Amino acid sequence: MRIDKEKIKTILVISLSNIGDVILTTPVIDSLSKEFPQRSIDVIVGPKAEEIFRTSSLVRDTIVYDKFSPLRDKFRLIKKLRSRGYDLVIDLRNCLIPFLIRPRYRTSIKPDKDRSINYMKDTHLNKLKEIGIDTEGADFSIEIRESHKQYANSLLKPLKDEDNLASIAPGAASDNKRWMIEGFIEVARRLIDSFALKIILVGDKDDFNLAKKIEDRFPKKVLNLCGKTSIIELAAVLKNTKFLISNDSAPMHLATAINLPVIAIFGPTNHKKYGPRRKDDYIIRKDLECSPCEAAQCRYNHECLKLIKPDDVIEKVSLLIKKR
CATH class of the missing domain: 3.40.50.2000 (Glycogen Phosphorylase B;)
Known part of the structure; x- marks a missing residue:
């Protein structure tokens, strides 16, 4: 699938929960910020790792998703995400959220063919390659303040x-x-x-x-x-x-x-x-x-x-x- 990049104004990245796993997703944010400068990137992440994105200058909003939260909180989250009208959702968790919020484009839920041997950083970046986004030079993104x-x-x-x-x-x-x-x-x-x-x-x-x-x-x-x-x-x-x-x-x-x-x-x-x-x-x-x-x-x-x-x-x- 290829996307019309001119139509992309708002992006949602659905990251993971554990700190190490989340760090391995930060190159996705790096690539998206280079491909879509001046566009809004929001991230969904588990509570343990939210600081990684809250301190990032590349991320507009960090949305914490706790899988143990009550069902009513999950419904509120879906309603909030749907109201934002995202143009592109990058789903690194392979979950139902992209289907429920109906973005213009979303990445496929099919697994990476080389998932069994790929470095997880590369597995995540392959989600971007599938829709025509350049990942050359993608690097980790951890911002340390004074x-x-x-x-x-x-x-x-x-x-x-x-x-x-x-x-x-x-x-x-x-x-x-x-x-x-x-x-x-x-x-x-x-x-x-x-x-x-x-x-x-x-x-x-x-x-x-x-x-x-x-x-x-x-x-x-x-x-x-x-x-x-x-x-x-x-x-x-x-x-x-x-x-x-x-x-x-x-x-x-x-x-x-x-x-x-x-x-x-x-x-x-x-x-x-x-x-x-x-x-x-x-x-x-x-x-x-x-x-x-x-x-x-x-x-x-x-x-x-x-x-x-x-x-x-x-x-x-x-x-x-x-x-x-």
């Missing part, structure tokens, strides 16, 4: 040393994506002893106690900021570090979006879909017959993660530091 930088600097005061900080994100959305905390503790020790680095621990409030196990071992060299930042404030914190070591998690995607080198530890999730892929990024995984299974429950006692050793991570740290 207030975010100032807050980050205030948090980092106890360890502030701009040439000497690394970051670690030991958490993840589910237990089956988390490398063993003992591995992170050993990696932290070697970053401190062998590379003279100080360490910032990042994540959400649910990761605080996990990260505290690392902080308690090296209290003068480690700062636990889990749960102390918003998404964009975290981006500002990460900008002060040399690199991030992370599970497959929101901080990993955020680091990718701000061009911070990432050493990503993957277990059951698909590194081809979700892993960072720039020249200064490294993915650590074990190529087992069952991996990536993408299963919520593991039948093999998480061997894909347990086989990863601290030496595997430190090897990539050494390569990264030599390159930079």
